Amino acid sequence: MDSAAVCRSEQVSEVIKIGQVDDVQELQRVCFSTVPERYIRDGDDRPGGVGGDVRAQERIPVIDVGELQRGGEEELNKLRLACEEWGFFQVVNHGVEEEVMDEMEKLAREFFMLPLEEKEKYPMAPGGIQGYGHAFVFSEDQKLDWCNMLALGVEPAFIRQPKLWPTTPANFSQTLEKYSIKIRELCLRLLAHIAETLDLAPERFNGMFGEAVQAVRMNFYPPCPRPEMVLGLSAHSDGSAVTVLQQDTAFAGLQVLRDGAWVTVQPIRHALVINVGDTLEVLTNGRYKSVEHRAVANGELDRLSVVTFYAPAYDVELGPLPEFVTDEEPCRYRRYNHGEYSRHYVTSRLQGKKTLEFAKI
Numbered sequence: 001m002d003s004a005a006v007c008r009s010e011q012v013s014e015v016i017k018i019g020q021v022d023d024v025q026e027l028q029r030v031c032f033s034t035v036p037e038r039y040i041r042d043g044d045d046r047p048g049g050v051g052g053d054v055r056a057q058e059r060i061p062v063i064d065v066g067e068l069q070r071g072g073e074e075e076l077n078k079l080r081l082a083c084e085e086w087g088f089f090q091v092v093n094h095g096v097e098e099e100v101m102d103e104m105e106k107l108a109r110e111f112f113m114l115p116l117e118e119k120e121k122y123p124m125a126p127g128g129i130q131g132y133g134h135a136f137v138f139s140e141d142q143k144l145d146w147c148n149m150l151a152l153g154v155e156p157a158f159i160r161q162p163k164l165w166p167t168t169p170a171n172f173s174q175t176l177e178k179y180s181i182k183i184r185e186l187c188l189r190l191l192a193h194i195a196e197t198l199d200l201a202p203e204r205f206n207g208m209f210g211e212a213v214q215a216v217r218m219n220f221y222p223p224c225p226r227p228e229m230v231l232g233l234s235a236h237s238d239g240s241a242v243t244v245l246q247q248d249t250a251f252a253g254l255q256v257l258r259d260g261a262w263v264t265v266q267p268i269r270h271a272l273v274i275n276v277g278d279t280l281e282v283l284t285n286g287r288y289k290s291v292e293h294r295a296v297a298n299g300e301l302d303r304l305s306v307v308t309f310y311a312p313a314y315d316v317e318l319g320p321l322p323e324f325v326t327d328e329e330p331c332r333y334r335r336y337n338h339g340e341y342s343r344h345y346v347t348s349r350l351q352g353k354k355t356l357e358f359a360k361i
């Protein structure tokens, strides 16, 4: 693409038609003052839209995992409250070394800074889920997110598509392996503590997940000339059991829906953001709920997030655990196969919590 191209709408739509519809970094590079129509959200769907108040002052809870590991009752109570009332919290003293996090962030950033031709060596197939591109786009009239993404299956080995793992920058794959091992350990610890908050045996969740699925999605949000009109990432809940999100501290781009308003997650350097996914909502019969969240773009700054989804194996059958089904709390979700849910999730648009209707009774 010619970087000196004059910014006319025909040219922008040509960019879209020649298959670069999703590459917002290219749009930003070539034509910085214009945002193509497909990215412009309808009023209510915009960051400041009606019914979408932003409460920037509120803070999601911060949990000290070291304290949980030491058996701290107070911290466990904080975790229970965080899961019950927020579905979102940040963790500190989480055991993932800062150097490992920094290296992952650096290499992910370097990947997104590569020329488009290089990144396109790892293409996400249309309607696909792994590789570089835009997932969750299924029709021409669908609004697009102001985001580029690289998504990769990590564990178990059979979900990996090694051809989609970048060989540039050097060490990307090695670093992702190392990072994923540490994040997996954290997921195991967190699920054990979450089980404790529910008076379940610590191994209860992991014991039923089989060969758990772990996938990573790296989201890059370049600056946008009209950030008030676009979304970096559409509102959604995650299909996982838990999600671990690492974000840079440039600006606060992640927002969580709470009591009808969007609460901004203020980045804390080297903390990780954790959220309850749809799987835990089903297992706890809605006691802990997956929460809608979205990302917004910024006029001057870019933003990177590295997101790990941790979920049961595809062959696991799920439904509310008997402990959470009582006369007062009747069963709210049917039993289903998690592989089927994963398929349903990745073939649906990101649209709030709509995907979970799959499981609702």
Ligand SMILES: COC(=O)C(/C=C/C1=C(C)CCCC1(C)C)=C/O[C@H]1C=C(C)C(=O)O1
Pocket: 129, 130, 135, 151, 152, 153, 154, 159, 213, 214, 215, 216, 217, 238, 239, 240, 241, 309, 310, 311, 341, 342, 343, 345, 346
């Ligand atoms: C773009 O990808 C996603 O947003 C995503 C996909 C995750 C996956 C892969 C990249 C490889 C194959 C496995 C899996 C589908 C998990 C989101 O993941 C959510 C959706 C489900 C279901 C989940 O467990 O996490």
Ligand SMILES: O=C(O)CCC(=O)C(=O)O
Pocket: 217, 219, 233, 238, 245, 247, 253, 254, 255, 293, 294, 295, 304, 305, 307
């Ligand atoms: O980038 C963010 O802050 C949000 C990312 C996210 O929610 C996701 O990848 O599922």
Ligand SMILES: [Fe+2]
Pocket: 236, 237, 238, 243, 293
């Ligand atoms: Fe998410």
